Amino acid sequence: MMxxxxxxxxxxxxxxxxxxxxxxxxxxAEALQFTPRLKDVLLRVLPILGNVxxxxxxxxxxxxxxxxxxxxxxxxxxxxxxxxxxxxxxFMNSVFELLIKVWMGSRDLxxxxxxxxxxxxxxxxxxxxxxxxxxxxxxxxxxxxxxKDPEVAFVASHSLHNLLNASLLSESGPPLLDFEELTVILVxxxxxxxxxxxxxxxxxxxxxxxxxxxxKSIMPHVNVCCGQLLWQEVPPxxxxxxxxxxxxxxxxx
Numbered sequence: 421m422m423x424x425x426x427x428x429x430x431x432x433x434x435x436x437x438x439x440x441x442x443x444x445x446x447x448x449a450e451a452l453q454f455t456p457r458l459k460d461v462l463l464r465v466l467p468i469l470g471n472v473x474x475x476x477x478x479x480x481x482x483x484x485x486x487x488x489x490x491x492x493x494x495x496x497x498x499x500x501x502x503x504x505x506x507x508x509x510x511f512m513n514s515v516f517e518l519l520i521k522v523w524m525g526s527r528d529l530x531x532x533x534x535x536x537x538x539x540x541x542x543x544x545x546x547x548x549x550x551x552x553x554x555x556x557x558x559x560x561x562x563x564x565x566x567x568k569d570p571e572v573a574f575v576a577s578h579s580l581h582n583l584l585n586a587s588l589l590s591e592s593g594p595p596l597l598d599f600e601e602l603t604v605i606l607v608x609x610x611x612x613x614x615x616x617x618x619x620x621x622x623x624x625x626x627x628x629x630x631x632x633x634x635x636k637s638i639m640p641h642v643n644v645c646c647g648q649l650l651w652q653e654v655p656p657x658x659x660x661x662x663x664x665x666x667x668x669x670x671x672x673x
Contacts, residue, residue, distance in 0.1 A: 422457060429464040436468070437479040444486035451490035452497060458487060462511040469518055474528045481523065481534035484515060488541035509547070516546045520554050524561050533572045536562055540579025543586040551586060552596045558583065559601075563608045580605075 425439050443461060447454040465480075472480055491504070504512070516539070523535040539558060543551055562583065565576035584605075587596040597605075 422460065426460070426464050429468065437476055440465075440479050440483040444483040447483075447486045447490035451493035454487070454490050455494035458491065459505070459508045459511070461487070462508065462515070466511055466514060469515070474526055474531050477523055477526070477528075477531045478534040481519070481531070481538040484519075485534075485538040485541050488538070488545060491545060492541070504545070512542065513546055513550055516542055516550060516554070520557050524558070529568065529572065532561065533565055533568075533575055536565055536579050537575045540575075540582040543579075543583045544590075548590065548592055548596065555583075555587065555596060555601075559605065563605065566609065 425442060429436065429439065443454075465483075469480070519535045519539055519542075523531055524539070526532055526535070536558075559580075562576050562580045566573045566580070568576070584597075590596075
């Protein structure tokens, strides 16, 4: 099946979205079978990425998301086997750079959000040095998307959570974010949860879950004193609106 799909990558570009969707579904359904073939897939996909237009980019981004999710599942089910050799790592780094430097800056909201969603699955698979250099670009975009409509905000908050885990909780080295950078993220997110408390309970349940996940991820690295300093950054009105879920945060710690 794979060889038949690969034939379409050298043919008309109109067939590519359908082929990518097939490969994305295959990765989601059969991660253990797909992941060892990821290198062959990337070999065919990378040469055409530079010519992909905005209208097709969400399809490509969704495929990358599914492929990375398959890789994570593969690593979880077969931890002794490493699916990424140096070639695959190089390919992944190239895709990561393209998403950050080009696609994530698109004026099309769907392209930006789908790129951020893919990056959220990719952040733990690229090198730490590349992740570190990408943080000044990717964090502001994720925070900006958290201000959008509920579905976009949900995607962005999920990706931000993955980014924070990769940046703060990795066993490969020290945290990639310092206290000042965490303060900026927290001060941006707190008012967003407060503002949406009165608008959409469904949104709040989603946003609260991922915000609490965020706090859980940084708690080992931020002491009580730092937490008090962060709380002082929040306006009094928003402090009052946030007391109910702050209590839940304290219990988590």
